[in-house]
Amino acid sequence: MIRPNDPGEVVIVDTWMTKHPFVVSPETTIGEAGQLMGTHRIRHLPVLDHGQLVGVITKSDLLRAAATGLDPLSAVARDDLSMCAPVAGVMSTRLVTVEATLPLEDAAQLMVERKIGAVLVAEDGRRLIGVLTESDVMRALISSVSVEGPGARITIGTRDTNQVVRFLAERAPKLAMRVLSLLVLDGPEGLTVVARLGGGRVDELVDQAWAAGHPVRSVVRLGMAAVSTS
Numbered sequence: 001m002i003r004p005n006d007p008g009e010v011v012i013v014d015t016w017m018t019k020h021p022f023v024v025s026p027e028t029t030i031g032e033a034g035q036l037m038g039t040h041r042i043r044h045l046p047v048l049d050h051g052q053l054v055g056v057i058t059k060s061d062l063l064r065a066a067a068t069g070l071d072p073l074s075a076v077a078r079d080d081l082s083m084c085a086p087v088a089g090v091m092s093t094r095l096v097t098v099e100a101t102l103p104l105e106d107a108a109q110l111m112v113e114r115k116i117g118a119v120l121v122a123e124d125g126r127r128l129i130g131v132l133t134e135s136d137v138m139r140a141l142i143s144s145v146s147v148e149g150p151g152a153r154i155t156i157g158t159r160d161t162n163q164v165v166r167f168l169a170e171r172a173p174k175l176a177m178r179v180l181s182l183l184v185l186d187g188p189e190g191l192t193v194v195a196r197l198g199g200g201r202v203d204e205l206v207d208q209a210w211a212a213g214h215p216v217r218s219v220v221r222l223g224m225a226a227v228s229t230s
Contacts, residue, residue: 013107014100016140017121017130023048024057024087031083034062044118044131047091052126055091058117065090097122100129108137151180151198153220156209157190164193164214171208175201192217 023046024033033045037059047055065085097120098107107119111134121130158164161184172179177199185192197205206216 011104011140012100013098013102013104013121013132014130016104016136017100017132018136019130021046021128021131023128025049026054026088026091027086029084030062030065030087030090033057033087034083037062044133045087046120046128046131047087048128053095053097053120053122053128055088055093056095056120057087057091061087061090061092095120095125097125098132099123104137104140107132111137150200151177151196151221152202154195154197154202154206154209155217155219156193156195157215157217158193159191161191161193164195167209167212167214168193168195168197171205171212172197172199175199175204177201177205189217 021044022036022040022042024036026047026049028047037043037045043059045057046053047057096110096114096116098110100121100123111117111119111132118131118133120128121132122128156164165182168179168182177197179195180198181196183194183196185194202219202221206219209216
């Protein structure tokens with residue numbers, strides 16, 4: 001069980017996890033699990049035994065279990081004898097669980113490190129309360145950089161993120177703009193600050209950024225494609 005150190009005001013797993021996920025029992029057949037995954041377009045099914053979390057089964061587990069090589073999520077595979085075996089024989093019992101109050105970025109990092117597509121959210125390690133998937137993390141990322149109403153997402157290259165933050169904090173209010181969120185990325189091109197801002201005076205802010213020595217790499221306006229400024 002991975003626990004948070006101090007969640008404070010950070011975005012936590014509970015905000016973005018899938019609550020009340022579909023579950024199966026150890027006696028559920030592989031075919032039934034495949035049908036459930038196919039119908040609801042999911043790739044992970046927690047396995048509960050008398051309300052306690054005992055395993056998880058993924059689409060990859062089902063594919064390995066299909067003796068004929070048929071897609072276990074297809075209607076044809078449901079009549080195959082190998083699909084009648086219980087999921088208890090193919091599920092994973094080495095569970096990766098987190099608490100709902102864990103910071104979202106910690107859960108995402110754990111998924112990357114373990115090379116898994118989801119983590120189970122549980123209390124006391126066994127009482128399931130949700131599932132956090134790659135799709136949930138992606139939704140959170142999109143939300144963090146999207147803009148509602150007049151505004152823009154501006155990407156600025158820098159060697160000192162503190163300078164960019166100070167610049168935005170000082171200049172944006174003078175242009176009647178609001179800094180909604182900041183994201184710092186360390187990529188192949190070096191450090192970049194992705195700022196999500198509300199307000200309409202985007203061009204003026206971009207001009208002032210260049211004048212202050214902060215190279216603007218891209219600007220995304222509401223309802224428009226990215227505009228390269230390099």
